[in-house]
Amino acid sequence: MSAPGGRPLRVLVLDHTAELGGAELALVRTCAALGPGVDARVVLFADGPLRARLAAAGVPVEVVPLASTVATVDRERAGRLSVATLLGALRTVPFLWRLARRLRALRPDVVHTTSLKADLLGIVPAAAARRPLVWHVHDRIAPDYLPGPLVRVVRGLARRVPAAVVANSRATAATLPVTTAVAYPGFAPEQADGSDEALERRGGLARRGDAPPPVVVMIGRLSPTKGQLEVVRALRTVVDAVPGARLRVVGEPAFAAEDYAARVRAEVTRLGLDDHVEMVGFVADPRAELDGAAVCVHASPVPEPFGQVVVEAMVRGVPVVATRAGGVEEILLDADADADADADADADADADADAGTDVAPTRTDLGILVPPGDVDALAAAVLDVLDDPAAAHERAVRARDSALRRFPVERTARVLTDVWTDVSARARRA
Structure with a gap:
């Protein structure tokens, strides 16, 4: 479970929000449960209470800010093709450049995204830094949960872009075209x-x-x-x-x-x-x-x-x-x-x-x-x-x-570590 030379596997986690939602609280517990074979660092796209929670758990964390006009776009607006949506996409370009530059500096073995916005926004920076991308999907990618156009986009990208797709339940996995593993959010x-x-x-x-x-x-x-x-x-x-x-x-x-x-x-x-x-x-x-x-x-x-x-x-x-x-x-x-x-x-x-x-x-x-x-x-x-x-x-x-x-968090950490180890090994062989 280590990288070449016996050093810990470097995993960079991306999350678009610093609010304390369910996925974010699960992230804190999971990072705290990772063994010595993993060196996890978190990059948030906004500042907020999650940053303090991660720091208190001993997890290195930093903020690469995303424009609030983009960060606060909800699912319904994101799923509509409009002038506002296109302008929002253009506003992400400087952010994507800054994030890609930070990824190249940190040189992680794996980039792990843990929110739907981070899944999408992490694609270009991970590719620019030539690092394998793992999606951790916490949303059911289905029309009863997300707008139809957004469902089609996410499902299409899931087939082609990430090196692995992790779901937070079998119910979520059933809405995705491909799934590498199911990692339930565990309790501490x-x-x-x-x-x-x-x-x-x-x-x-x-x-x-x-x-x-x-x-x-x-x-x-x-x-x-x-x-x-x-x-x-x-x-x-x-x-x-x-x-x-x-x-x-x-x-x-x-x-x-x-x-x-x-x-x-x-x-x-x-x-x-x-x-x-x-x-x-x-x-x-x-x-x-x-x-x-x-x-x-x-x-x-x-x-x-x-x-x-x-x-x-x-x-x-x-x-x-x-x-x-x-x-x-x-x-x-x-x-x-x-x-x-x-x-x-x-x-x-x-x-x-x-x-x-x-x-x-x-x-x-x-x-x-x-x-x-x-x-x-x-x-x-x-x-x-x-x-x-x-x-x-x-x-x-x-x-x-x-x-x-x-549902112990140690089980969650084992599943994710196995996925990261496999993805990293495949990237080195490629």
Whole structure:
């Protein structure tokens, strides 16, 4: 796992954002888990909290700034051919030149991009520096997640440009024409610290039936793709049945989602839930939020590429209710244990969706899955957990064992290191 001469393999990671999204938090954990055979450095295209997180983890990091007018272009605008899009492309030329010059100076063995914008913007500098490029794709490259023109561009480039393509889940890999490996975003050891005690405490409450008023927790940035509105609407039914129930919404709006956050707050008031909902804001370490919850809800109305919050809840032994779509489904169906059964379940779910069939909440060995966007099913699933805490606890115990086995960050680091080693060796032979 080393470069010629026995030195560590030099990997340069590119990310377009310095905000703390799921892929960025996973990057920090992964870099910290890399062994001595890899010398990783990160170049960000903007300054922000991610830079401090990486530096605190001992990862060398620097910023090559990209014009904000380009960096803030969202997926919808990027997928449209317009004068603004063309002008934005022209504005990237000086940035690409600066980045290529920096790559030539750093002389990495491999260039690794970890966001969709970085995947695209890294092509020219990596080629100019004559360094192999690895894409780490964290987005489902599908028309239900990205604009159609952008999907066609990314899929076409994926076939021809990168030396390797890594996906963050099987669900993401299924939307790509080629995939070298699947590297799940892993949890760090400290995320499991104290989870034995939290699990035992929750189990004792479930057995005695004397739990305090239940807390439903939802963790993630406030965004239409995360489903906070659906959870608030489902809570109205939950509170009608369990008047003491409360919801804690942990996270802040990001990527220009302030209007959506205002809609969520307005819906809380409209439904008369102000005394039952707390908008917590960003929390750097969500372990305490999870440990105090009776159930963790993941409610994305569109198929998500993975679902790190689901894994975090599983590691803490918290019962999970999640939407049955994308990478979340493979998390709660334990793909490693029975890949064939999962494939059959995926096919059945796709068939139901195509036929317009209403799919009811489904208990699995590890949690409860509901159809995306189905508020009634979401409420029913949460009430299932609250009404039968003993059964929910048994699922949570199995889920924790599954997550500890399948999703440690050390496994992520091994997969990526193997890909980088292979790509580097092939580049040297070429």
